[in-house]
Amino acid sequence: MWERTLQDLVRGLRANKKDEAKFIAKAVDEIRQEIKSDDMQLKAGAVLKLTYLDMLGYDMSWASFHVVEVMSAPKIHLKSIGYLAAAQSFEQDTDVLMLTTNLLKKDLTSTPADIAVSLDGLSHIVTPELARDLSPELVAMLNHSRAHIRKRAILALYKALVKYPDAIHHARARLEEKLEDxxxxxxxxxxxxxxxxxxxxxxxxxxxxxxxxxxxxxxxNNWMLIKIVKLFGSLSPHEPRLVRKLQQPITDLISTTPAISLLYECVHTCIIGGMLHGPSGNSLAQTCVSKLAAFIEDADQNLKYIALLAMAKIVPSHPHLVADYQDTFSRASTTKMSAFVYARWS
Structure with a gap:
């Protein structure tokens, strides 16, 4: 029997656009036969074709058990197909998910390649039950000798914590240690x-x-600095001493960084974190307003929009600083947002 490969399937779809439904129906009939095979290579090929069809909107939930079979394949290139199909097609209520617990436990203690594939797959298919049962393995993976495994484990652990928040009690200490990795x-x-x-x-x-x-x-690392600044924006309203501690380094970043995304995040954190209040916050507020004014004159409409939003939040505490840039607003395009800011400080 000749088996149609994924490449053959794609070519066939392109060649049968006028009768696509008939072509796919025939292809699915072939896949139903192939997926029952004891040949794991053939079974994985069938699952791969189903995954592609699922991306086009054709249901593959009937093949969920066969997907789990391919996930358990001993060869990594076949196992990867199984995990890809699971990530693509499994829902939280997919009944065969209960069969994956032991498989995942096994893969999480296997070779680095198997661990990497299972961590990536788990982050997509994790349920509250899987998160509860597998969180000890995920926490253990945070100390793996390979950095790419530790990184994947951290991200998979987050997905598990979203589904099963109680896992934070035994995961937090190990997670915090990774700040010094x-x-x-x-x-x-x-x-x-x-x-x-x-x-x-x-x-x-x-x-x-x-x-x-x-x-x-x-x-x-600008990307990481953005995340740290955002994190301090969440923390500083709950600890007044942080405001004073952060003012100087945030000011330095605002004054020196060429990265617009980091610059905006610093300004936004100053606003929501309460860093613009008091005598020590006046100079920082002036710096923030001058940077936002430059954004408003930028040709990028998205940048102009978020700058106007931020400027509107500064108006209640520092209206005189915003008023100094009235000419900048006049030169900006007349928009509802510009009018809104005018109304706040006029």
């Missing part, structure tokens, strides 16, 4: 996860301020 990408992943976790309960993460402050003043 020797690999910068692992630190960046940790900061990203902590930033998301702190959005819900910022007061629970105030103890991390010293470590985060060290990263803020020593890192040159």
């Amino acid at each position: 020797p690999d910068p990408s692992v630190i960046a992943a940790t900061v990203n996860v902590l930033c998301e976790l702190a959005r819900k309960n910022p007061q629970d993460y105030l103890s991390l301020a010293p470590q985060l402050f060290h990263l803020l003043t020593s890192s040159s």
Whole structure:
């Protein structure tokens, strides 16, 4: 029997645009036969074709058990197809997910390649039950000898914490240790996860301020600095001492960074973090307003829009500073947002 490959399927779809439904019906009939085969290579090929068809809107839920079979394949290139299909097609209520717990436990203690594939797949298919059962393995992976595994484990752990928040009790200490990991990408992943976790309960993460402050003043990774600044924006309203501590390094970043995204995030954090209040905040407020005024004159409409939004938030505390840039507003395009800002400080 001749088996149609994924490439053949794609070519066939292109050649049968006028009778696509008939072509796909025939292809699915072939796949139903192939997927029952004891030949794992043939079964994986069938699952791969189904995954492609699923991306086009054709249901493959009937093949969920066969997807799990391919996930358990001993060869990594076949196993990867199974995890890809699961990530693409499984829903939270897919019944065969209960069969994957032991498979995932096995893969998470296997070769680095198997671990990487299973971590990536788990982050897409994790359920509250899987998160509960597999969180010990995920926490253990945070100390893996390979940095790319630690990084994947951190991100997969976050997905597990979203589904099963109670896991934070035995995961937090190990997670916080990763802020001092020797690999910068692992630190960046940790900061990203902590930033998301702190959005819900910022007061629970105030103890991390010293470590985060060290990263803020020593890192040159703009992406990570954005996350750290956002994190401090969540923390500072709950700890007044942080406001005074952060004013100088934030001012330095605003004054020196050429990265517009980081610059805006610093300005936004100053506003929501209460750093513009009091005598020490006046000079910082002036710096923020001058930077926002430059944004407003930029040709990029999106940049202009977010600058106007930020400027409107500064008006209640520093109306005189915003008023100094009335000519800038006049030169800007007349928009509802511009009118809104005018109304706030006029």
